[in-house]
Amino acid sequence: xxxxxxxxxxxxxxxxxxxxxxxxxxxxxxxxxxxxxxxxxxxxxxxxxxxxxxxxxxxxxxxxxxxxxxxxxxxxxxxxxxxxxxxxxxxxxxxxxxxxxxxxxxxxxxxxxxxxxxxxxxxxxxxxxxxxxxxxxxxxxxxxxxxxxxxxxxxxxxxxxxxxxxxxxxxxxxxxxxxxxxxxxxxxxxxxxxxxxxxxxxxxxxxxxxxxxxxxxxxxxxxxxxxxxxxxxxxxxxxxxxxxxxxxxxxxxxxxxxxxxxxxxxxxxxxxxxxxxxxxxxxxxxxxxxxxxxxxxxxxxxxxxxxxxxxxxxxxxxxxxxxxxxxxxxxxxxxxxxxxxxxxxxxxxxxxxxxxxxxx
Ligand SMILES: [Zn+2]
Numbered sequence: 508x509x510x511x512x513x514x515x516x517x518x519x520x521x522x523x524x525x526x527x528x529x530x531x532x533x534x535x536x537x538x539x540x541x542x543x544x545x546x547x548x549x550x551x552x553x554x555x556x557x558x559x560x561x562x563x564x565x566x567x568x569x570x571x572x573x574x575x576x577x578x579x580x581x582x583x584x585x586x587x588x589x590x591x592x593x594x595x596x597x598x599x600x601x602x603x604x605x606x607x608x609x610x611x612x613x614x615x616x617x618x619x620x621x622x623x624x625x626x627x628x629x630x631x632x633x634x635x636x637x638x639x640x641x642x643x644x645x646x647x648x649x650x651x652x653x654x655x656x657x658x659x660x661x662x663x664x665x666x667x668x669x670x671x672x673x674x675x676x677x678x679x680x681x682x683x684x685x686x687x688x689x690x691x692x693x694x695x696x697x698x699x700x701x702x703x704x705x706x707x708x709x710x711x712x713x714x715x716x717x718x719x720x721x722x723x724x725x726x727x728x729x730x731x732x733x734x735x736x737x738x739x740x741x742x743x744x745x746x747x748x749x750x751x752x753x754x755x756x757x758x759x760x761x762x763x764x765x766x767x768x769x770x771x772x773x774x775x776x777x778x779x780x781x782x783x784x785x786x787x788x789x790x791x792x793x794x795x796x797x798x799x800x801x802x803x804x805x806x807x808x809x810x811x812x813x814x815x816x817x818x819x820x821x822x823x824x825x826x827x828x829x830x831x832x833x834x835x836x837x838x839x840x841x842x843x844x845x846x847x848x849x850x851x852x853x854x855x856x857x858x859x860x861x862x863x864x865x866x867x
Contacts, residue, residue, distance in 0.1 A: 572607015
């Protein structure tokens with residue numbers, strides 16, 4: 508009998524009845540349901556099964572069908588990784604809510620929110636059926652998931668990682684991702700993060716950019732962050748052209764700033780800016796510019812989201828601000844991060860970090 512430890516057996520990865528041998532990749536369509544047209548629909552998954560054994564991770568986008576920034580990030584990830592050089596298994600789901608994606612909407616044709624429908628049910632509503640396939644075939648096979656979201660239409664989010672509060676391992680993974688801000692927040696019932704936690708699957712949620720739009724800052728931050736997490740997990744080489752990352756700011760308190768009146772806003776500040784309590788954020792006035800009301804920051808912090816549409820009703824959310832220590836230091840870091848991304852841009856493709864059109 509040999510006393511030598513045997514190398515762990517590295518088997519084919521099986522998904523939806525298809526086998527993916529080590530060191531290869533495959534695109535697999537998981538059957539979901541039959542639609543009104545009578546045709547069946549499928550969830551598209553790319554499996555990259557590494558040559559060497561390791562953890563199983565999934566990256567998903569568009570669980571809200573119009574939040575397509577994750578689709579762009581996943582396309583780039585799919586392009587730069589090769590399973591021959593990987594350890595472990597990566598499942599890429601560019602569009603989780605295939606129905607909302609088709610109609611450019613957040614929810615499903617049954618008007619349900621996929622991210623409140625987990626774990627789902629094969630005999631349930633349309634949302635329940637998608638949630639069931641996504642959860643049982645993808646989430647439950649992984650030890651870590653990265654789910655990518657964007658702000659709603661006419662809103663922009665600074666790249667930020669959201670994690671469950673009080674989980675040390677998640678904080679380390681979020682630090683490895685290296686988005687400018689980490690927000691620790693409670694989990695919501697029926698959400699992917701809540702059901703994942705129940706099944707011991709670690710989840711990072713990336714919020715970045717705007718629904719139905721692509722922006723270079725979000726895509727670059729997302730692609731680099733996913734790669735840094737995979738390197739941290741030992742799935743890819745850490746020195747694969749990954750830039751040094753500065754330490755993200757952490758926050759467990761955020762606040763919305765709403766418009767005090769209906770009218771037209773002129774925004775002075777944007778996502779990524781450091782603000783102090785009392786700093787002017789925007790002014791909102793009537794149709795002739797009359798009776799302007801100033802909107803000031805209620806706290807010291809960093810702007811992590813803002814409305815891009817200047818037409819507002821009273822009570823509309825205009826800014827989302829995270830309370831952080833040393834806001835100016837965080838703001839300067841975000842600015843240099845953005846500068847680095849745009850410095851690498853080929854001539855003619857230059858683009859500002861965020862639209863400055865409305866800035867007075
Ligand atoms: Zn979302």
